[in-house]
Amino acid sequence: MSIRHSFLESSARERIYSLLDPHSFKEFCPPSERLVSPHLAQLSLSQAFDDGIVTGSGMLLGQKVLIAAQEGRFNGGSVGEIHGAKLVGLLHAAILQKPSAVLLMIDSGGVRLHEANAGIIAISEISRAILDVRAEGIPVLVMLGGSCGAFGGMGIVVRLCHTVFMSEEGRLSLSGPEVIETVMGRDEFDSKDRALVWRVTGGKLRRALGEADKLVDDDLTAFRDAAGDWLKQHIESGAAPLSYIDLCERQEFFLARCLEFANTKDGREILAKRLSLSEQQWTLANSKEFESSLNKVDVKYTNNPLDAWKEGLQALNEEDQAFADRLFGEGQHQLQYNGYFVVGKAQTQRGPVHVIGTRDRAPIGVDVALKLSGAVLAAISEDQKNASTLPIILISETQGQLLSRHDELLGLNGTLAHVALCVDLARRSGHRLLTLVRQEAVSGGFLSFGMLGDRICALPESQVRVMDLRAMARVTKIPLERLEGLAKHSAVFAPGAENYVLLGGVHEQWTEEQDWTEALASALDHCSAVDERSMLGAERGGRHLAASTAQRVKQQAIAFA
Amino acid sequence: MEHLNFQLHSTPASQGKKLEVDVLCGIVSSGNLEILVEPVSADSKVSADTCLITIETSAEGFSETWQAVLTQFAESHAVGGLRFTLNDVGATPAVVALRMAQAHEEWCAAIGANR
Numbered sequence A: 001m002s003i004r005h006s007f008l009e010s011s012a013r014e015r016i017y018s019l020l021d022p023h024s025f026k027e028f029c030p031p032s033e034r035l036v037s038p039h040l041a042q043l044s045l046s047q048a049f050d051d052g053i054v055t056g057s058g059m060l061l062g063q064k065v066l067i068a069a070q071e072g073r074f075n076g077g078s079v080g081e082i083h084g085a086k087l088v089g090l091l092h093a094a095i096l097q098k099p100s101a102v103l104l105m106i107d108s109g110g111v112r113l114h115e116a117n118a119g120i121i122a123i124s125e126i127s128r129a130i131l132d133v134r135a136e137g138i139p140v141l142v143m144l145g146g147s148c149g150a151f152g153g154m155g156i157v158v159r160l161c162h163t164v165f166m167s168e169e170g171r172l173s174l175s176g177p178e179v180i181e182t183v184m185g186r187d188e189f190d191s192k193d194r195a196l197v198w199r200v201t202g203g204k205l206r207r208a209l210g211e212a213d214k215l216v217d218d219d220l221t222a223f224r225d226a227a228g229d230w231l232k233q234h235i236e237s238g239a240a241p242l243s244y245i246d247l248c249e250r251q252e253f254f255l256a257r258c259l260e261f262a263n264t265k266d267g268r269e270i271l272a273k274r275l276s277l278s279e280q281q282w283t284l285a286n287s288k289e290f291e292s293s294l295n296k297v298d299v300k301y302t303n304n305p306l307d308a309w310k311e312g313l314q315a316l317n318e319e320d321q322a323f324a325d326r327l328f329g330e331g332q333h334q335l336q337y338n339g340y341f342v343v344g345k346a347q348t349q350r351g352p353v354h355v356i357g358t359r360d361r362a363p364i365g366v367d368v369a370l371k372l373s374g375a376v377l378a379a380i381s382e383d384q385k386n387a388s389t390l391p392i393i394l395i396s397e398t399q400g401q402l403l404s405r406h407d408e409l410l411g412l413n414g415t416l417a418h419v420a421l422c423v424d425l426a427r428r429s430g431h432r433l434l435t436l437v438r439q440e441a442v443s444g445g446f447l448s449f450g451m452l453g454d455r456i457c458a459l460p461e462s463q464v465r466v467m468d469l470r471a472m473a474r475v476t477k478i479p480l481e482r483l484e485g486l487a488k489h490s491a492v493f494a495p496g497a498e499n500y501v502l503l504g505g506v507h508e509q510w511t512e513e514q515d516w517t518e519a520l521a522s523a524l525d526h527c528s529a530v531d532e533r534s535m536l537g538a539e540r541g542g543r544h545l546a547a548s549t550a551q552r553v554k555q556q557a558i559a560f561a
Numbered sequence B: 001m002e003h004l005n006f007q008l009h010s011t012p013a014s015q016g017k018k019l020e021v022d023v024l025c026g027i028v029s030s031g032n033l034e035i036l037v038e039p040v041s042a043d044s045k046v047s048a049d050t051c052l053i054t055i056e057t058s059a060e061g062f063s064e065t066w067q068a069v070l071t072q073f074a075e076s077h078a079v080g081g082l083r084f085t086l087n088d089v090g091a092t093p094a095v096v097a098l099r100m101a102q103a104h105e106e107w108c109a110a111i112g113a114n115r
Helices: A012-019 A038-042 A081-097 A113-135 A153-158 A177-184 A194-201 A203-209 A220-237 A244-260 A267-274 A279-284 A287-292 A305-310 A318-328 A366-385 A405-409 A412-428 A443-447 A469-476 A480-487 A497-503 A516-525 A533-540 A545-560 B063-076 B093-114
Strands: A026-028 A053-060 A063-070 A101-106 A140-144 A163-166 A333-338 A341-348 A351-358 A362-364 A392-401 A433-442 A455-458 A463-465 B002-009 B023-025 B033-039 B050-057 B082-088
Touching: A012 A053, A012 A063, A012 A101, A012 A220, A026 A081, A026 A545, A038 A113, A053 A081, A053 A220, A053 A545, A063 A081, A063 A220, A081 A101, A081 A113, A081 A545, A101 A153, A101 A220, A113 A140, A113 A153, A113 A412, A113 A443, A113 A469, A113 A497, A113 A533, A113 A545, A140 A220, A153 A412, A153 A443, A163 A203, A163 A220, A177 A194, A194 A203, A194 A267, A194 A405, A203 A267, A203 A287, A244 A305, A244 A366, A244 A412, A267 A279, A305 A366, A318 A333, A318 A341, A318 A516, A341 A366, A341 A516, A351 A366, A351 A433, A362 A366, A362 A443, A366 A412, A392 A412, A392 A443, A405 A412, A412 A433, A412 A443, A433 A443, A433 A516, A455 A497, A455 A516, A463 A497, A469 A480, A497 A533, A533 A545, B002 B063, B023 B093, B033 B093, B050 B063, B063 B093, B082 B093
Parallel strands: A063 A101, A101 A140, A140 A163, A351 A392, A362 A392, A392 A433, A433 A455, A433 A463, B050 B082
Antiparallel strands: A026 A053, A053 A063, A333 A341, A341 A351, B002 B050, B023 B033, B033 B082
16 A cells, blocks of 8 residues: 655645646745735735745646645735745736636635735635636646635635635635634534534545535545546546536525525534435545446426526615615616615616615625626626627625624535636626725625626725724634734725725725716726726835736746746 | 754765755644755855755744754754754754754665755
8 A cells, every 4th residue: 555645734835746646736926925915024924935835847648737725834825925826827817828727725714815906806806817727628636635625715715726626624604613603603514613613615525516526535645546537537528618508507506405405504414414424424425436326416496596686576675765866866667675685777977777786784605695796697688688798797795704604504605616716707798897896895795796897996985895904803812902003004904995096996986975876887888897906006006016926927827827 | 933043064965966966854833843954055156065044933032052963963964054944832952963863864765865
């Protein structure tokens, strides 16, 4: 028997070297270039010469691939300005070079809080870039088996990719168990209960649920073999981008899954239904045994899955009515709402538009997410029938994702990625996407919906943030007074729409005095389907390094090819 | 954070060969450090029997310990003409000594493979 080399215990570089053909790896922006994070230095924190991510190109079975690996042991593989920009640059290089595949070894807790605003914008740029790579028919494979798993925004990013391979040790989710426990209490999610954590977020549960495509043993060679087989398959069959029909099928799959496990809070029930094994058997099963005992799932949603979002809609309340009047003019809109979800049609100075979004500082869980995706798919389909492509106004009002063990168990990250894929399909189908940030837009709920707009406008008094400073102080262990002091001079982590404007993550901020119908018309005129946020951040002076770092990786990729 | 610089006497690594390879060893995480090994740039006036070591460390006030560990390392390895740059997060002297030896070993292997 050969010796196993644990994927979990390997470093990012070791993972890359073991995966690719020997001596084929060429690193872009290697450590000797010292692309370190200036934001960590400002907080007197240690830096790494690669900012925690290795990017480059190489061969797998003699086929050219572009590859990136996050180093989970450096700041939890978290995404900051440079870290994120290196990945964006690699993805942009893929669009130019058309490699056989892009391979991503994700090992990340999500946004790096020390540079939170730059981090979440970077994850949004990564998302857009992955969607662009997929649109070119280039397959993207994620390998997950590191100690940090994939959480936060990176949990969404993983599910934007083609294929996900996970080891049992890997984890995939949105909010970490510690965050849910801190906010909602230990009864909701006991983060110390490791077995429970893995039954909710771990590789075996994710595979059984359909959030991962293959379970792989925690072994470098096993990952290499699995990636090689996958690549061979995709060279033969290609990797067509997701179509409207594909996304409708997924919509039904997600809806049916939510219904099937409507009251489930523990992965046990899901594993019992999806496997022909007892708990003791699936606990001990290796990946091969696990794969061969998966039952075939044929989920059907009872009602028409494409109409589910219409259920329970009613006329707007007074406050929302006044808001809509101000945006579109009195009598110029037919909007309805159900709970946190708002939808309808409206007239603007530039003609009719769809309106889809959330209200009442929505915490976004799987239910709300599937209403959003359903409404976006319906807008695409309706316009296709009318041979038009009306703009879609995305109203983003969210306190962030719903903190709930049940929603995490059901793959909230994957469901939010589905919303993002639907919004992206709308863009590719020719719809302009205009985001209006109302009240507040926070983290995951913003990332998967509003942040995908062509143009993002923040309404007066609205807030944009990843986390408030107090929570940030707790997580980063930096005293609150120090963070407050730094926040006065740094747009990079402090909450505030004006900071996102400086960083290029919000295109414009509206004022109370403005005529909003005119502002809306002007914003619609300025919608651009190309992601210009890093250039904007550089121009406005809030984010100097993102654009140039991405460009640098891309240029080295071109020079090497 | 504390910034430290050392110039230490050591046997030349080159013995007439070009030292164009660089190597990264270790990870920046608690109790650990990363070490970047590079040739001292050709235009610097540093002689071939000098090893340059630059340290960024989160543990302040240990320059004497660093001096002792690194002097011993430079005496026992042929690292003249090389530059070691360290990002340290409170690694113990034993871990530092181990990582330095490991970094040197990886650099030797890389220069061997590159020839």
